[in-house]
Amino acid sequence: MELELVTIGTELLLGFTVDSNSALVGQLLAGSGIRVARSTSVGDDPAQVTQAVAEALARTRFVITSGGLGPTSDDLTKQAVAQLFQLPLEFHQDIWDQLLARFARMGRKLAEKNRCQAEVPRGATVLPNPRGTAPGLWIAGDLGEVVMLPGPPRELRGLMLDEVLPRLADRGDSSVIRSRVVRTTGIAESAVAERLETAERDLAPLTLAYLAGLDGVDLRLTAWRMPSADAVRLLEVAAEHIRSLLGSHVYGSEEEDLAEHVLHECRGRGLSLAVAESCTGGAIGARLTAVPGSSSVFAGGLIAYADRLKQGLGVPARILEDHGAVSEETVVAMAQGARSRFAVNVGLAVTGIAGPGGGSSDKPVGLVWFGVADDHGVESHRWVFPGSRQEIRARAAQFALWKVWQRVRSAGPVSRQAD
Amino acid sequence: MELELVTIGTELLLGFTVDSNSALVGQLLAGSGIRVARSTSVGDDPAQVTQAVAEALARTRFVITSGGLGPTSDDLTKQAVAQLFQLPLEFHQDIWDQLLARFARMGRKLAEKNRCQAEVPRGATVLPNPRGTAPGLWIAGDLGEVVMLPGPPRELRGLMLDEVLPRLADRGDSSVIRSRVVRTTGIAESAVAERLETAERDLAPLTLAYLAGLDGVDLRLTAWRMPSADAVRLLEVAAEHIRSLLGSHVYGSEEEDLAEHVLHECRGRGLSLAVAESCTGGAIGARLTAVPGSSSVFAGGLIAYADRLKQGLGVPARILEDHGAVSEETVVAMAQGARSRFAVNVGLAVTGIAGPGGGSSDKPVGLVWFGVADDHGVESHRWVFPGSRQEIRARAAQFALWKVWQRVRSAGPVSRQAD
Numbered sequence: 001m002e003l004e005l006v007t008i009g010t011e012l013l014l015g016f017t018v019d020s021n022s023a024l025v026g027q028l029l030a031g032s033g034i035r036v037a038r039s040t041s042v043g044d045d046p047a048q049v050t051q052a053v054a055e056a057l058a059r060t061r062f063v064i065t066s067g068g069l070g071p072t073s074d075d076l077t078k079q080a081v082a083q084l085f086q087l088p089l090e091f092h093q094d095i096w097d098q099l100l101a102r103f104a105r106m107g108r109k110l111a112e113k114n115r116c117q118a119e120v121p122r123g124a125t126v127l128p129n130p131r132g133t134a135p136g137l138w139i140a141g142d143l144g145e146v147v148m149l150p151g152p153p154r155e156l157r158g159l160m161l162d163e164v165l166p167r168l169a170d171r172g173d174s175s176v177i178r179s180r181v182v183r184t185t186g187i188a189e190s191a192v193a194e195r196l197e198t199a200e201r202d203l204a205p206l207t208l209a210y211l212a213g214l215d216g217v218d219l220r221l222t223a224w225r226m227p228s229a230d231a232v233r234l235l236e237v238a239a240e241h242i243r244s245l246l247g248s249h250v251y252g253s254e255e256e257d258l259a260e261h262v263l264h265e266c267r268g269r270g271l272s273l274a275v276a277e278s279c280t281g282g283a284i285g286a287r288l289t290a291v292p293g294s295s296s297v298f299a300g301g302l303i304a305y306a307d308r309l310k311q312g313l314g315v316p317a318r319i320l321e322d323h324g325a326v327s328e329e330t331v332v333a334m335a336q337g338a339r340s341r342f343a344v345n346v347g348l349a350v351t352g353i354a355g356p357g358g359g360s361s362d363k364p365v366g367l368v369w370f371g372v373a374d375d376h377g378v379e380s381h382r383w384v385f386p387g388s389r390q391e392i393r394a395r396a397a398q399f400a401l402w403k404v405w406q407r408v409r410s411a412g413p414v415s416r417q418a419d
Numbered sequence: 420m421e422l423e424l425v426t427i428g429t430e431l432l433l434g435f436t437v438d439s440n441s442a443l444v445g446q447l448l449a450g451s452g453i454r455v456a457r458s459t460s461v462g463d464d465p466a467q468v469t470q471a472v473a474e475a476l477a478r479t480r481f482v483i484t485s486g487g488l489g490p491t492s493d494d495l496t497k498q499a500v501a502q503l504f505q506l507p508l509e510f511h512q513d514i515w516d517q518l519l520a521r522f523a524r525m526g527r528k529l530a531e532k533n534r535c536q537a538e539v540p541r542g543a544t545v546l547p548n549p550r551g552t553a554p555g556l557w558i559a560g561d562l563g564e565v566v567m568l569p570g571p572p573r574e575l576r577g578l579m580l581d582e583v584l585p586r587l588a589d590r591g592d593s594s595v596i597r598s599r600v601v602r603t604t605g606i607a608e609s610a611v612a613e614r615l616e617t618a619e620r621d622l623a624p625l626t627l628a629y630l631a632g633l634d635g636v637d638l639r640l641t642a643w644r645m646p647s648a649d650a651v652r653l654l655e656v657a658a659e660h661i662r663s664l665l666g667s668h669v670y671g672s673e674e675e676d677l678a679e680h681v682l683h684e685c686r687g688r689g690l691s692l693a694v695a696e697s698c699t700g701g702a703i704g705a706r707l708t709a710v711p712g713s714s715s716v717f718a719g720g721l722i723a724y725a726d727r728l729k730q731g732l733g734v735p736a737r738i739l740e741d742h743g744a745v746s747e748e749t750v751v752a753m754a755q756g757a758r759s760r761f762a763v764n765v766g767l768a769v770t771g772i773a774g775p776g777g778g779s780s781d782k783p784v785g786l787v788w789f790g791v792a793d794d795h796g797v798e799s800h801r802w803v804f805p806g807s808r809q810e811i812r813a814r815a816a817q818f819a820l821w822k823v824w825q826r827v828r829s830a831g832p833v834s835r836q837a838d
Binding site: 012013014015016017018019020022023024025026027028029030036037038039040041042043048052055177179188189190191193194197200207208209210211212220222275277279280281282283284285286288289290292293294295298299300301302303304305306308309312341342343354355356357364366384385386387388389390391393 | 430436439474492493521699702707719727773
């Protein structure tokens, strides 16, 4: 089964509101194996609503709308759709009584202008909406079917779960649309694509989508309309295959953050961690401490933004003078300093040029040095990141977490103490 | 002038990604008086793309698309639109050379499969995209005009501002839809509404929308389709009126971050700043260093997540034992410690319980203490924030910045030195 969505609201077209309802409904339907073929946003204008719904019905014969069911002058969805189906609006006393009772419970009076919310196109099914004042409406006729839902996401979600999905369950087959995300980092989208090129053919009937972001490239595998057990099995096999092709670039799945994995690997080995951040300015600490329970691993660290704070960490003034604050020598001293000053097993350091100013031909904007020190020694990495100041910083924070994750994993499972 | 948007991506219909691009483009166009008549999302399927673009052209003869211009197998927008206009794709050596140079600057190799990104439908205008690898493309033909933009929001935004809007400027009428945002913090939405209750009537013909977020409540004033000069004047007067009613809760306008204002006020007074962060874990440092040029004010600071790091800052063990890490005594010692250890004028400290665990009836989850120390002394504040761990941390970071902003502003304009 497939259908179309029509979201209604002038604020969507003006960009004052982001249309999150389409994504919400799309997700809920996918879980029931129903595909959204298209989603359309139009303004609070009955002619636009009528046209968009009529076109969508002509394509799929089933449309879900959101918005335009409220009591104000710009709420016109019900009128537009009723007219399309040539159905008169009828006042329902029971809906009105329920509205009055609901408002009385909250100690509020219901304005007369709300009476229109008790009007129902003849023959439509009323979908009760305990979370708001406008019920959902389901019209079936020669043109197909239209389910009208209110715009507030909480009400829309409740009506989808309580009223719409149960009614659609009987129509779909037993198939599902299911996805799985493999999260990668430290590798460009084109390089991922190159490594997966031959594998892509073997993935069928699964589809593969690339989603590049500041944390890396997410790979979304999707199983389309198949029995749930088959989908789970195919996705598992495919994710494992991708993992084998991309090695340590794969750090997690779904919405997992790399910081969680860093903490997990450290915790399993009894390792504590501290940071020394220059260009990221606290962003790595913020990522790590965003994870509940991070305090069992993460001690804290220094935001060594000014050079004199780097010196306070034990970076010799001569290194800063001879090699500069953004250099391998400095980042190594920072990582070792973080480890010894904060008495932890692992010290992670970052120093770079986030821009927009401060770059040179030798040291361009985007150049970042990374250092990881543990009781085996210290390693350093140089990388040049593209993008704006914010993007360079976010990418650098992710890269730093990736490097410490790799280092800790490769160090084996034995618990160690700091010197 | 009006046009339609077509956003392309299967992930939009599956609900894995919320379509924020439509809102972004809608907002930018509204500022130029251009109305988006409809916005359509379709999947990564050339037939769907072709159909949606053809239908939109039939209605408005002008379409902007986003997405599907990348190098991977699911990027098919260019092919679909070129076919619709019956234009062959031609390889442009200059685009390819620029891509190679861009990658070389970052010290990386460009995979051969990126060659398709240098292909252009015959006669199309190429819109340079310095922020990414896929240029925008502008096709004009018998069917109308199609502007194809890449999906990543930063690239889309840059191309709209640099290439698309300047070319459309001549086509609109002289009226504009213009908005202005007044940013407030430290006050609840209902309290803002109460203070503005009588003023709201005087705002007509402007409209006022409340947008509550983790940084506070944003107030969006909108002037609808009027001469630009009238809109600017009305918005200015209204913003000033709101400012007078809300006092120091108003910290900025549009997309300004409070961190920028903190740095500005410090810079104007010759004051330097350092932080000591416990529950925010680096988030305040990250906010401050996100601002270019922050190093002239912000020295850095300590992420004092573990108690022993708080002691390293000069918080006596007895205070931690007697009053706990989340207490007025601790935050005062942290603020003073940040100021003296890092030799700055102003020390800002935060310690609290971000949850989800660790709360008690005395010290519930959401309790945060703030300290600001300067050469006049030290002030402390206690606040309990609602929400999840992430929300509590974000709200606490904003509150901390608000308190240091107020303190610095009230200290007068004289430049001071650290002890």
